[in-house]
Amino acid sequence: MDSDMNLNLDDELLGEFINESREHLTTIEVDLLAIEEGGENIDLELVNKVFRAAHSIKGASGYFGLTKVKELAHRAETVLDMIRSKKMAPNAEITNLLLAAFDRLREMINRPAASAAADIEELVLDLTGLASSFLPPEKKITLTQTVSLAPEGGGSPVVLSRFDYERSKESGRSLYSVEYDLVHDIERRGVNVLAVFHTLATAGEIVDCEVNFEAVGTLDDAVGNQLPLRLIFATPVQPADIGFLFPHNRNKVHLLLETGLPVGGMPVPERPVEKPLPAAASMPEPLVTESPAPVSPVPAASVPKSSVPEATPTAATVAAERTSAAPAPSAAKPATAPAAQGSATVVEDSIRVNVGTLEMLMNLAGELVLGRNQLRAAIAQGNPRALKTADQRINQITSELQDAVMQTRLQPIGNVFGKFPRLVRDLSASLDKEIQLEIRGRDVALDRTLIESLSDPLTHMVRNSVDHGIESPEDRVRAGKPRQGNIGIDARHEAGQVVVEIADDGRGIDPERIARVALDKGLVTPEKLQGLTAKDKMALIFLPGLSTNHQVSDISGRGVGMDVVKTNLDRLGGKVEIVSTVGRGTTFRIKLPLTLAIIPSLIVSLEGERFAIPQINVEEMRRVVPGQARTRIEVVGGAEVLVLRDRLIPLVRFADVLGVVPTCAAQEPGRREIDRRTRLADRRSPHTQSPGSPLERGSPEEMEGSAASLSATPASPVPGSRALAERKPGDRRRQGGAIEIVVVTTGSQTYGLVVGGFPSFSR
Amino acid sequence: MAAYVIEQNEQKGSVKLTGDLTAILVPELLAGLRETLNRGARELEFDLAGTTMLDSSGIGLLIATANSLARSGGRVRVTNVCPDIFRLLQSMRLTGRLNVTQKAA
Numbered sequence: 001m002d003s004d005m006n007l008n009l010d011d012e013l014l015g016e017f018i019n020e021s022r023e024h025l026t027t028i029e030v031d032l033l034a035i036e037e038g039g040e041n042i043d044l045e046l047v048n049k050v051f052r053a054a055h056s057i058k059g060a061s062g063y064f065g066l067t068k069v070k071e072l073a074h075r076a077e078t079v080l081d082m083i084r085s086k087k088m089a090p091n092a093e094i095t096n097l098l099l100a101a102f103d104r105l106r107e108m109i110n111r112p113a114a115s116a117a118a119d120i121e122e123l124v125l126d127l128t129g130l131a132s133s134f135l136p137p138e139k140k141i142t143l144t145q146t147v148s149l150a151p152e153g154g155g156s157p158v159v160l161s162r163f164d165y166e167r168s169k170e171s172g173r174s175l176y177s178v179e180y181d182l183v184h185d186i187e188r189r190g191v192n193v194l195a196v197f198h199t200l201a202t203a204g205e206i207v208d209c210e211v212n213f214e215a216v217g218t219l220d221d222a223v224g225n226q227l228p229l230r231l232i233f234a235t236p237v238q239p240a241d242i243g244f245l246f247p248h249n250r251n252k253v254h255l256l257l258e259t260g261l262p263v264g265g266m267p268v269p270e271r272p273v274e275k276p277l278p279a280a281a282s283m284p285e286p287l288v289t290e291s292p293a294p295v296s297p298v299p300a301a302s303v304p305k306s307s308v309p310e311a312t313p314t315a316a317t318v319a320a321e322r323t324s325a326a327p328a329p330s331a332a333k334p335a336t337a338p339a340a341q342g343s344a345t346v347v348e349d350s351i352r353v354n355v356g357t358l359e360m361l362m363n364l365a366g367e368l369v370l371g372r373n374q375l376r377a378a379i380a381q382g383n384p385r386a387l388k389t390a391d392q393r394i395n396q397i398t399s400e401l402q403d404a405v406m407q408t409r410l411q412p413i414g415n416v417f418g419k420f421p422r423l424v425r426d427l428s429a430s431l432d433k434e435i436q437l438e439i440r441g442r443d444v445a446l447d448r449t450l451i452e453s454l455s456d457p458l459t460h461m462v463r464n465s466v467d468h469g470i471e472s473p474e475d476r477v478r479a480g481k482p483r484q485g486n487i488g489i490d491a492r493h494e495a496g497q498v499v500v501e502i503a504d505d506g507r508g509i510d511p512e513r514i515a516r517v518a519l520d521k522g523l524v525t526p527e528k529l530q531g532l533t534a535k536d537k538m539a540l541i542f543l544p545g546l547s548t549n550h551q552v553s554d555i556s557g558r559g560v561g562m563d564v565v566k567t568n569l570d571r572l573g574g575k576v577e578i579v580s581t582v583g584r585g586t587t588f589r590i591k592l593p594l595t596l597a598i599i600p601s602l603i604v605s606l607e608g609e610r611f612a613i614p615q616i617n618v619e620e621m622r623r624v625v626p627g628q629a630r631t632r633i634e635v636v637g638g639a640e641v642l643v644l645r646d647r648l649i650p651l652v653r654f655a656d657v658l659g660v661v662p663t664c665a666a667q668e669p670g671r672r673e674i675d676r677r678t679r680l681a682d683r684r685s686p687h688t689q690s691p692g693s694p695l696e697r698g699s700p701e702e703m704e705g706s707a708a709s710l711s712a713t714p715a716s717p718v719p720g721s722r723a724l725a726e727r728k729p730g731d732r733r734r735q736g737g738a739i740e741i742v743v744v745t746t747g748s749q750t751y752g753l754v755v756g757g758f759p760s761f762s763r
Numbered sequence: 764m765a766a767y768v769i770e771q772n773e774q775k776g777s778v779k780l781t782g783d784l785t786a787i788l789v790p791e792l793l794a795g796l797r798e799t800l801n802r803g804a805r806e807l808e809f810d811l812a813g814t815t816m817l818d819s820s821g822i823g824l825l826i827a828t829a830n831s832l833a834r835s836g837g838r839v840r841v842t843n844v845c846p847d848i849f850r851l852l853q854s855m856r857l858t859g860r861l862n863v864t865q866k867a868a
Contacts, residue, residue, distance in 0.1 A: 013840075013862055063859030182819035187786065193819050197851045209856045216823050218831040219797050224789050224820035229855065355867075 014112065017060045019350055021109045024053035026418060028102050033421045035083070036095040042086060051080040057105060069108050072120045075127035076101045078163065082131055085167075092429075097126055099422065151177045151254030152239075158232060158256055164207055165258070168234040173204060175234050175256040176242060180249050182227040189248045203245055204235025232256070351448060357407045364401045371397050409449075410594075413491045413500070414442030416455050420462055420489060427466045434473050434484040435466060441491030446498050450592060453572055454500075457565040461502050461588050462487065464562070469506035469586055479583065481505065498594060503587040509580040511537035518543060538578045542566040570746075573599070573616045602742065604755045607660050619743040619750065629739065642741055642752040649743060651752045769795050774837075776804035781813045784821035796828055805837030812843035812866060817851065825861055838862060 031050050035043065058073035076098055082088040101123050108115035147162040158177055168175050180186070186193050200206055212228040235245070243250040371394040378386035417439050428435040446454070470476075470485035477483055490501045515537040518524045523543045524532075532540075544563040569576050573593045580586040593599075593616060601612035602621075622642065624632045632643050633651070641648040655662045664675040740756035765782030776799045778792070799807065807828060811817075829839040840862040844852070849865045852858050 016864070059859070183823065187819040193822070194817070194847055194851055197854050198847075201850070201854065206854045209854060211826065211855060211857065213826060213830060213860075216826045216830065218834070219793060219800060219827050220831070221827065223793050223827045224786060224823050227819050227823045227826070 014064055017064060018109055018112065021057050021060070022106070023352075024056060025102060025106045025109070026415065028053055029099065029422050030418050032095050032098055032102070033425065035090050036092060039091070040089050042083060042090070044084065047080060047084045051077060051084055054080055057109070061109075064112070066108070066112055066115050068115050068118055068120050069105060069112075072101055072105055072108075072123060072127075075124050075131075076105075078131050079127055088131075094130060097123075097130055101127060147258060149175065149177075149256035149258055152257055153254055155179070155254055158230075160207065160232065160256075168205075168207070171236075173234040173236050174239065175207070175232060177254045177256050178231040178233055178246065178249070178252055179254075180229070180252040182229060183225060185249050185252065191248065199245065200231070200233060200235075203237060204233055206231055207234050208232040351408070351411065353408045357404060360404045361401070361408070364397055364404055367397045368394070368401065406447075409447050410445035411448045411451050412442055413444045413446050413451060413454075413498070414439075416451055416458055417442055417489060417491070419459070423459065423462060424466055424487060427463065428470075431467065432472065433466065433470055435470055436484050436486050438486065438488045439490075440488070444491040444493060444498060445594075446592065447594060450572055453568065454592070457568045457590075458489075458500070458502070460562075460565050462489070465502060465504040465506065465586070469504035471507050475507075493594075494591075498592045500590040500592065501587055502590075503585060505585040508582040508584055509538055509541065509578065509586050510582050511535075511580075514538060514540050535578075538580060541578065542576070573614065604654065604742070606654055606658065606755065607663060611654075613742060613744060613753070617744050617746055619745050622741045622743065622752070624739040624741065626738070633739070642743075644743065644752075647750075649750055649752045651741065651754055653754045657753075767792055767795065769799055771799055771802060771804055774803060774805040775808075776806065777808045777810060779810045779812075783816035783818075784809075784811065784814050784824070785816060785818040786820035789820045789824050793824065796824075800831055805832060805835055806840070807832060807837070808840040808842055810842050811845070811848065814848070815845055817848050822852075822855070822857070826857070829861055840864070843867075 028050055031046050035046055035050070038046075054073050054077040058070050058077055061067075061069035061073060079088070079094065079098060083090050083094075088094065104118065104120060104123055108118050108120075146159050147165050149158045149160055149165070151158070155177065160175075165175065182193055186196055197206075208231070210230045212230075215226055215228050217223070235242075237245060239255045242253055242255075246253050371390060374386070374393060375390040378390045420439065421437055424435055424437045427433075465487050470487065471479065471481075473483040476485060486505045488501070488503045490503070492499055511534045515524070515529055515532070518537075518540045519526060519529060524540065529537075541562050542565075566576055569590060569592075575591045577589045577591075578586065579589065599612075600615040602615060602618050604611045604613060622632075622644065624642075634641055634643055634648070636648060640651045642651055662675040663672040665671075666673040738756070739754060741752040741754050744751060744753050765780070765785070765788040767781070767788065768779045770777050770779070778796070780788075782788070784792075796807070809825065809828075825839065825841060832839055841852075842864050843866045844863055845866055849858070849863060852861065852863050857863065
């Protein structure tokens, strides 16, 4: 197939292929690690899952002309097939290599246009070498060689991968070539083609099928006259009985026999296979006509891969030898680099939505249309009762619709956790630590925007736990702990939020040490330090500049520091807490909102404009009535502060922040004048339209998704606002003169935002 | 009773099938397809959502359509294929050539 013909990046099909492949690849990492953990006890279902993923990628990439993707997927598939058939027991080396191969596949699939230039030679050689090293010596060549098979009784020969051929032979299956015409030999004999293929799939394996497309012709020809094809079929059914499978076409079925000589090699770039395979030039050189030249200068390029070691290496010995081999294959090293590459976030532009949710959306859309019709009819009839019913109905549907749409945005947090097993495994290997990772709550759903943004901060925290948290096995033993450290990642819902905890049983964080470092770096003053609790001192770890003081390693001393982690989480509306005991371990607890699409907010209106303060930032709301102003509001150093229990909170006027001059309704109807009142007493004086209570509950509609609604000016009540309409004059008098303060926290700052009351608090 | 509807929007055409794609329907459908191609269609989608049976003539028709379209640089797509038919086309190594996609679960 023309390699470029089908590669059109706007192609919808290619897009589908990329999306599907990405989905396959997301789970592969976790599955491979689980397979490695299983060791000899191979979970066939899991291996089959990964095998199928590699197989799907191989199949589709071939069609799109992504030859390198196809080639690499094919090599990985071969290794997986050997694990599946228990010829190879998975271990760390094999997993590393497979992980590296899938990393490269991911890179190529993410940038299909550049995949042709990708360097896969080394990986291909390593995978081939690996498969080869686990094969009995005489079979090593089968991976790179094809074999010519001749149909018994004559006919054109068939070229097949020798590996496939050997595989069939070993499992006691015979290979047959079946050449027939699906129209003449099947359909016109009254046989159902679906049934024929179903029978064949049950009785054996269709190794290959070649349809003669030219013979079928085009629409200008007489369609339906012929459909010739040749099947290569592997089955345990003996030649004497094969007629039962092909009752009408026994004469078209021929047993395939080896002609004797291998006919060539598959295009594998040459390079000596790793040391365990001593050189022996007894086998013919595989053909390498289409393969690129080897990247590295290899003087021994003529050493064939078909070398025959003296004994069949076992999984363990090969692994050991591979590790000790001087020029170890790159992929056999703990794959920190691939892990980093793998984590390079590619923003997904499509998501999977549960069919049930889609159905619900469809139903609600239908309901909404009915509601609209009802509303229009009620308006046309001028029927207030019907109008109210329609209003209720639309209100209910809208709420349900909002919930359903939100459901589509929620994705399992496991999508982020998926990369941690490998991260921890690779990092602990490179640091010579022993770490067990436990992940709980993969299914906890979170807004996809949050999930994408959460990946980096979480990765940093996990890296920190591995690098700084968990001690070396020797240190742990000295401290009376088990050699193996534990890191637990846990996600759960709690009080309408998502809580993610990263806990380790490592050395813990010493708040005094953090405080000393912060002091040395001049990040805090000694006076400030004195008033800090242990928890506050621990929180100093989030100060910018402190992170660089940690012992810098190649793992967590670089990149974002804890200050950036906190900044990122703040941006997401999240909070992070640390609980740590020296010598016992540390827990980072992150609290996140479920979604960013709807931000529950407090609505404040000022001078006819309405503003939303995210509820997450609102600590509390205070109303200071005139009688309390003297005790509740003080002036410290020329600045007004609110005395809130045992805290002094600086006050900021909302109007000042926005740079607007507050106005109030003048005596004459419809006119407003600058609010010059400065004393609380002025506030209490009866006024035709004095500012009403700044704290007004909004109408039920307004309350949707908002904490409450504050109105600093009563001049323009929201139409339909029952709270305003139903307010009694007495209420106004009771509330008149109060200063309304919203206590707002952003980052480490807390202040009181004066949203209603007088321009000045002077008493 | 098998039936089909062909719709064409300039170079894109779609064939929606009701019932099975077998030798009974092929001659009639063939005429419709020829006409569609003559009107300039370069991409044809066969929607097999309502099809559970495909025989050799049906497969032949899909291949012939793909062959005809390939001449003008066009292509055929076969969508919403039921699992049985998908397995058949997969066994015949036709899913790539015919751009076959399965029916969503």
